Amino acid sequence: MSKVGKLEIILNERAGNGQSMQAWKKVQHYLDNINLNYQVHTTRSNGDGVRIAKYLANNLEPYSRIIVLGGDGTLNQSLNGVKQSNNPDTPLGYIPGGSGNDFSRGIKIRKQNPTVLIQKILAMNEPSIIDVGKAQSQDNTKYFVNNIGIGLDAFTVYETNHSKRKDLLNKMKLGTLAYVSSLVTVIKNQNSFPLDVTVNGETKHFDDAYIVSATNHPYFGGGVAIDPLATPFDQKLDLVIVHKISGLTFIKLFTELFTNGSHLKDKNVWHTQAATYHLTSYAPEHGQMDGEELGQHNFDIDFTVAQHKFWIPLH
């Protein structure tokens, strides 16, 4: 085992409707067994992850490690907290316990038992380096581990977060179904919107964008592979734009999306991979970042791929 003095645990007890607590009980049992010092910092409300991670990164003792237990939203907030601190390169450990868990799916650790994960994390001598997205707009800079979406998927996140169905379906361990069920409601109401994308000095205009996903790995919405080609290890961010579609085209495309991923080849889908690009949307649309709502407005964002160190075993 590598030298680890203390673990600072950021815990969202509410993530995954209790899955995070179940994971923590297993991890805690192991830590108590090996007599390792730890302190739990529980998030109480939205934004706590940022505040706690920033404080911890500013005050971390040598040989201590920060470990996040929660869903994608808690990890997102913790990453942004560290980035806002005086030690923005502080590595983050992560044990997934959310309902969607798209980041852990994207880096292929989702199915690992929390006890096995913590053992592997403690055995790591060096953190893993994983791509993250950086989104700069006029008033702020935000980092994301999964994706930023504008349009249909973001409206779906909004609808899911504000619907009682999510709690019920999550309790039944049907997180993806919660997303899909909201999707049906959203499809009826989501309009197309104008969008400009600038990549490699060239601007492309879309009159009728419908789904826009700037993504670090394949998944959004709890396992939907919007971009099967994306990988968080290539120092690129992918961008998928789906034109407004309806009727049989819609059914065909969504069947491909949910089955074999061949939607990327469809003429209604535009896809690119680049280290940097710029997006401007010209209608008040819903936005989402790692499943957290970004509000409903026009977006004007510079995207860049960045990298962060994680206490996450990749092998």
Ligand SMILES: Nc1ncnc2c1ncn2[C@@H]1O[C@H](COP(=O)(O)OP(=O)(O)OP(=O)(O)O)[C@@H](O)[C@H]1O
């Ligand atoms: N004690 C708390 N009570 C209610 N909400 C909380 C609490 N602590 C954190 N939160 C908020 O809960 C939200 C969801 O957290 P998170 O994304 O980690 O879980 P999840 O939605 O179950 O997982 P996933 O994003 O992987 O689907 C975040 O916006 C976070 O700010």
